[in-house]
Amino acid sequence: MFAYLDHAATTPVCAAAVQAAAEEMTAQFGNPSAQCAFGRAAAQRLGEYRAAVAAALGCEAGEICFTSCGTEGDNWAVAAAADHGRRRGRHIITTAIEHAAVLEPIKALERKGYTVTRLKPDRQGRIRPEELAAALGEETVLVSVMLVNNELGTIQPVAGCARMVKAFCPDILFHTDAVQGFLKIPFTPAELGVDLLTVSGHKIRAPKGVGAQYIRRGLKLPPLLRGGGQEGGLRSGTEATAQIAALAAACRDWTAHAPAYRAHMASLKEYTLNELCANVPGIEIVSAGEAPHICAVSLPGYPSEMLVRALGDFGICVSSGSACHKGRPSHVLAALDLPKRTRMGVLRLSFGPDSTYEEAGALIAALKEIQAGRVGLS
Ligand code: PLP
Numbered sequence: 001m002f003a004y005l006d007h008a009a010t011t012p013v014c015a016a017a018v019q020a021a022a023e024e025m026t027a028q029f030g031n032p033s034a035q036c037a038f039g040r041a042a043a044q045r046l047g048e049y050r051a052a053v054a055a056a057l058g059c060e061a062g063e064i065c066f067t068s069c070g071t072e073g074d075n076w077a078v079a080a081a082a083d084h085g086r087r088r089g090r091h092i093i094t095t096a097i098e099h100a101a102v103l104e105p106i107k108a109l110e111r112k113g114y115t116v117t118r119l120k121p122d123r124q125g126r127i128r129p130e131e132l133a134a135a136l137g138e139e140t141v142l143v144s145v146m147l148v149n150n151e152l153g154t155i156q157p158v159a160g161c162a163r164m165v166k167a168f169c170p171d172i173l174f175h176t177d178a179v180q181g182f183l184k185i186p187f188t189p190a191e192l193g194v195d196l197l198t199v200s201g202h203k204i205r206a207p208k209g210v211g212a213q214y215i216r217r218g219l220k221l222p223p224l225l226r227g228g229g230q231e232g233g234l235r236s237g238t239e240a241t242a243q244i245a246a247l248a249a250a251c252r253d254w255t256a257h258a259p260a261y262r263a264h265m266a267s268l269k270e271y272t273l274n275e276l277c278a279n280v281p282g283i284e285i286v287s288a289g290e291a292p293h294i295c296a297v298s299l300p301g302y303p304s305e306m307l308v309r310a311l312g313d314f315g316i317c318v319s320s321g322s323a324c325h326k327g328r329p330s331h332v333l334a335a336l337d338l339p340k341r342t343r344m345g346v347l348r349l350s351f352g353p354d355s356t357y358e359e360a361g362a363l364i365a366a367l368k369e370i371q372a373g374r375v376g377l378s
Pocket of ligand 1: 008009068069072074099149150177179180200201202211
């Protein structure tokens with residue numbers, strides 16, 4: 001049986017999104033910047049798509065800028081915040097467990113002379129707000145703390161952190177990478193109190209190649225791309241209308257079913273963890289994850305890269321950590337100070353609205369076969 005338990009890496013595209021993209025690519029192919037009737041119709045639809053994404057996020061349509069992916073949004077937020085705070089100073093605070101899309105642009109700034117504080121999480125993968133408070137200084141220009149960790153499923157105390165930062169100095173920009181949190185847990189940017197927030201389409205059943213950046217109303221940022229002035233002058237380039245239409249459709253679909261989708265993923269995850277503990281001797285729960293769709297387990301003594309391959313031979317897709325860190329040891333797991341045997345055997349399991357109990361059962365059966373030695377680990 002084929003089982004896909006890797007929804008944090010990417011998700012299948014939902015039927016509504018496929019249909020919306022197909023329509024934009026065929027009957028409705030106009031360029032939203034063109035003056036002709038096709039162009040004007042496309043511009044109107046683009047406005048509707050923006051409103052749909054804004055409604056899913058709980059913000060104003062004017063606060064949404066379409067991007068190509070989460071990585072673009074994260075990179076932009078870091079660079080824009082550095083530019084915004086250039087007269088204030090050159091200190092950035094982030095966490096040791098951010099996605100590379102945040103860590104790498106921050107590292108690039110460090111090479112240019114910025115000072116960086118990377119907050120270490122506790123064993124549960126959560127940062128301590130008091131450590132953030134202690135790190136804030138006169139030179140701080142940006143605090144970037146992710147909402148849901150992609151390897152552990154832990155939720156960071158973003159709202160409390162943002163409140164503290166703004167009380168210290170309203171000029172410090174607060175960014176959150178909400179790529180794994182968007183629609184999976186309820187929040188709005190205003191409730192979180194953030195200035196910048198990044199989401200990505202392919203984690204919520206829209207296609208790859210589209211994302212959205214929330215930019216708080218009133219915040220002036222330098223453009224990411226200069227040219228024809230699309231996206232309010234912030235990101236020039238003809239809008240990817242098919243992907244954006246699909247993103248809007250996926251947002252509408254998810255929002256309409258959010259409580260049911262979240263409840264299903266949470267119960268399936270709980271069931272899987274319980275069954276794993278009952279049936280696979282030696283399995284350890286590394287993180288049960290507060291977000292409904294992600295958890296991490298370990299089978300000490302079984303290197304995770306090999307386990308992923310062996311499970312693949314059974315038709316089961318899981319991840320040995322973030323898909324973006326293929327082949328490299330995970331900085332997230334390293335930050336948890338796990339015993340080496342535990343860290344080496346970590347599997348990330350992640351679920352979607354259409355994941356099934358049969359898929360969970362297939363995973364458990366395959367792990368039992370592997371443990372019984374009936375399958376070679378290559
Ligand atoms: N941030 C987090 C937390 C992620 O999990 C990912 C992708 O896995 C990204 C950013 C990058 O998003 P994208 O793949 O859309 O570039």
